[in-house]
Amino acid sequence: MTGISFEQVAKSFGTTRALVNLDLDVAPGEFISLLGPSGCGKTTALRVAAGFESLDRGRVLVGGSDVSQVPAHRRNMGMVFQSYSLFPNLDVRANIEFGLRTRRQSATDRRVRVDEMLELVQLTGQANRFAHQLSGGQQQRVALARALAIRPDVLLLDEPLSALDAQVRSSLREEIRRIQAELGITTIFVTHDQEEALAISDRVGVMSNGLLEQIDTPENV
Numbered sequence: 681m682t683g684i685s686f687e688q689v690a691k692s693f694g695t696t697r698a699l700v701n702l703d704l705d706v707a708p709g710e711f712i713s714l715l716g717p718s719g720c721g722k723t724t725a726l727r728v729a730a731g732f733e734s735l736d737r738g739r740v741l742v743g744g745s746d747v748s749q750v751p752a753h754r755r756n757m758g759m760v761f762q763s764y765s766l767f768p769n770l771d772v773r774a775n776i777e778f779g780l781r782t783r784r785q786s787a788t789d790r791r792v793r794v795d796e797m798l799e800l801v802q803l804t805g806q807a808n809r810f811a812h813q814l815s816g817g818q819q820q821r822v823a824l825a826r827a828l829a830i831r832p833d834v835l836l837l838d839e840p841l842s843a844l845d846a847q848v849r850s851s852l853r854e855e856i857r858r859i860q861a862e863l864g865i866t867t868i869f870v871t872h873d874q875e876e877a878l879a880i881s882d883r884v885g886v887m888s889n890g891l892l893e894q895i896d897t898p899e900n901v
Contacts, residue, residue, distance in 0.1 A: 726870050
């Protein structure tokens with residue numbers, strides 16, 4: 681298990697300050713939610729962690745090593761997006777194994793790992809289906825399996841449930857927590873839903889205008 685830290689991280693877009701001296705330590709195996717309205721900086725923090733956005737100042741450390749200048753494809757992060765972002769021309773198996781192919785893993789290793797992921801997200805038997813043949817909840821399970829297949833150091837979840845209806849959202853958030861706890865993977869979960877954040881997190885970080893206003897247990901928040 682590997683932790684991730686933000687040290688005095690600042691990021692601006694023009695005159696808009698998206699992150700203002702963000703200090704945050706996520707312990708190995710911890711599940712932290714960043715909670716706040718649109719534009720508060722929570723997604724920018726996630727994208728800076730993933731390497732999709734450069735930072736203006738500060739450092740991002742993974743396992744104690746500074747990755748601030750490391751390109752995204754070398755950071756070993758697993759990311760799940762709000763919009764699923766599945767490849768429509770690939771079936772479930774091919775979507776999940778995509779990252780394994782780019783890492784040039786053998787066909788045997790890929791098959792074994794994909795089978796493990798299908799079982800983990802409870803989609804065994806769906807391997808040959810395409811995205812348009814799946815429900816929204818199933819598509820997000822595939823996206824989660826794809827992110828986890830590469831054995832990432834940190835799992836980043838960018839409002840992964842907001843496109844789903846309330847019943848599916850409630851069920852899937854519990855599944856995400858179960859899977860996270862089973863794997864013991866360090867996780868940052870971004871959401872604007874207070875109930876969601878308080879229900880599944882070890883700690884919740886409340887953000888506003890680029891500032892981390894509070895970071896504490898759900899009970900204390």
